[in-house]
Amino acid sequence: MREIEIAGVTVPHLDSVYVAGEWVPATGAAYEVVSPSTEKTVAEVTLPSAKEADAALAAATDTEWGRLPVEQRVEICARFCTALEARFPDLGTVWAAEAGMPVRYSATLHKYGAAGAWNSALDCAVDALRDDRRSSLLGDVVVRREPAGVVVAILAYNGPVVTMATKVVPALLAGCPVVVKAAPESQLIMRLVAESAATAGFPAGALSILCSDVEVARQLTADPRANLVSLTGGRVAAQHIIDATRERFARTHLELGGKSPALILDDAPLDRVLKSLVPGATGGAGQVCAALSRVLISRQRHDELVDRLRTAWQGLRIGDPFDRETQIGPVVNPAALRRTEGFVDRALAAGGELVAGGRRPEGFSAGYYYEPTLITGVARDADLARNEVFGPVTVVQTYEDFADGLRLANDTSFGLAASVYTTDRALAWEAASAISAGSVAINTFGPAVSAPFGGVKGSGWGRESGPEGIHEFTELKQIVVGPGV
Template identity: 35%
Template sequence: MRQHDTLFIGGEWVAPAGTGTIEVISPHTEEVVGRVPDGTPADVDRAVAAAREAFDNGPWPRLTFAERAEVIGRLAEIYAARQAEMAELITEEMGSPITFSNLAQAPQPLGMLQFYAELGRTFQQEEQRPGLFGPTTVRREPVGVVAAIVPWNVPQFVTMTKVAPALLAGCTIVLKPAPETPLDAYLLAEMFQEAGIPPGVLNIVPAGRETGEYLVRHDGIDKIAFTGSTAAGRRIAAIAGEQLKRVSLELGGKSAAIFLDDADLPSSMGMLAIASLMNNGQACVAQTRILASRNRYDEVVEAVAGMVAAQPVGDPADPATGIGPLVAQRQQTRVEDYIKIGMEEGAKVVVGGLTRPYDRGWYVAPTVFAGATNDMRISREEIFGPVLAIIPYEDEADAIRIANDSDYGLCGTVWTADADHGMDIARQVRTGTYGVNCLMLEANTPFGGYKASGLGRELGPEGLNGYLEYKTIARLG
């Protein structure tokens, strides 16, 4: 078992203020696999003070972008050397299949570090613009101390969408990992120490919701960067509005995969399996609404049902596993409740249902509903599990209407033999990320959502902007 008795604050491993602990439970075995301190408001105070000192008086914000990029590049090299260890740790703590952990959970955070290291080597802190009476300087400065609050589903991916650009900008950070997945943050802290990043630049306090809200409200925090549920995002946005703090929110999704009549179903199913079922369905970008024309509806149902039924369900540490357990018992209950709701609403279960694959572990049967309509709760609410609803449409205009008829706008896909026509569809769907015959998140392009899917963008040069303040300096003479 992985036992941690300290918190990472001010570049040191320090004793927590309280005696409470957080137990990390394997979703596969239901056994305790780790234990960390349960952070308290006093721990938050200490972490914010360390971050404040590092920002107000430390060297990190005063380095050039190129100098910080050099350090981030060194951190990336260390991360690369421990990438496999990180993947295995995330699989252990939250049940992500090891194939997905090796494909995304660890490599994508590494890619973000590498991208921002490269961006920083040529990024200019100041630029000159002509003014009415003389030259004007536009200067980019770090926003300050950042509270990064991350969820359990892709913990390092989400951490790095915040930490990597914040580091390059010159910010200092207090990271609050989710109580379900604090262990990977400890491994990241070890990498920071090895990279020689100054004390206080990163501080880590695992804690629950109440301590998280204390962090959000803390007067030493300049910006909040949050990923999680839309309900929690609304709460954080309200607090940030009261205090006029900078805030970025990456929230929920209910993405639609549109299958056009010319789509090659057999060749599409492999990529759709990733797009819809990645991480056991626990992904905000998951394509959980499958839109099929009435002309080919039965074919699409048969293809999707066959794809889902073929997914091996089992031990997430087994490379053969396609779908593992959900992160917690409450999540298992939540997803099974939605399966009941879908059945009550009149949708038809064609794969899966309420029979659990195993007696032990927080597994649910991957489930496909046919005969769904877009007004059903299973079509409108984020389930966050391996549950797909196949919805018929009349024509392409109707498909676009259904895709857009959602409170969310995070992601989406279209599947077609004509990629150029797919681009035309993509331009009409109101989401922040879209794929034609694929689902990809790139470190060099912005990621975020429309509507209730959030505020702001992460990744790419656009993601750096959220951690910068812009200052205009005019001069005469």
């Protein structure tokens, strides 16, 4: 068994893959894990191949997991989550090494995002899956939630532990065996996740974890043994999944990112706004699906806000992701850096005004670093105003009045998250009701991990978290109880 040590954390099984509760030899290609902060190779692993994907699906179709009482599933999942929580520092360390996410960011995200989500799911699972007995003209009717079947869960690199909490744990609680297809950029962190799963005592076949390329993902989603495919990712991947599953009518759950607005009304005190807007827009170097990437302000307050934002953006600490004072790390790979640069270049060429950032930070000769960037003066139909960068770039747009602000907030093909800032309670609720998004936060940013979260429009369909997130992985059955039973 090959292993590597990173900042005191041992990552084992570099040539293995976790299939159906066991570590088996990986038979795919060699893969170099490159540090986004140094551009140096930190590990070499072996990817899983079609062989391991097939074995994972075969074991998932033959497991006893869905037949266990929900209370027993809760107990096993709780052991898994407890093991993960005990390794939060280790998870943050290896995530910094392979994805460039600052340890300061991961500590907050894992404590409040991941642990909050799985604790909520564990607490509500028994009640969420309880039979509901109703009356009808034919007699009593028992409404039962049964497992939807084998789930293929596809995770992105920008929050794999949180997505395990919001997607995989609820599916397991619902009684579904899960084959996780994690991103290639998550090799090290997902090996630690799999180690935690190995200690929990899952029955064989209940959980497999494969960090692989797109070809394995396509194999898994096209396989008729996959009853439900749940994706956190982009629109291109979503379209492949829709195409692969439609002929067999397999269920899909798609969380596809966003272009989320922060609508700041004229009465909002900017000191209070910036406390949540700055982390809401820049956390994870903008590589967050719900990032507040569009800041909407009235023309009369535009200059005042931009001055404040310039100071805030320029004050963010860029640096080594292992440094606990670092707020902004690198983006994940060269493609992400090129994409970010391209959005900025096109916006400025079209007449946008650079307020802050817009370049590689001084003193960083290596790494995929880009300064947190703020741009104003772009047209409403500009590329930067309409499409997801998934990098540290925020655009400021102006509106004429409240009605125009609502139109601007909704002037996007996405609909994942939004925030509205105001001291006027009536306007706050009017805006929250009018904005087309799966999550709207008032005077803060979201989403809440204990409530159902997901997108509308081009941000996908389906919900994660809360009892509804468990229901997402169930099928409803009615049992009509006639005389004599």
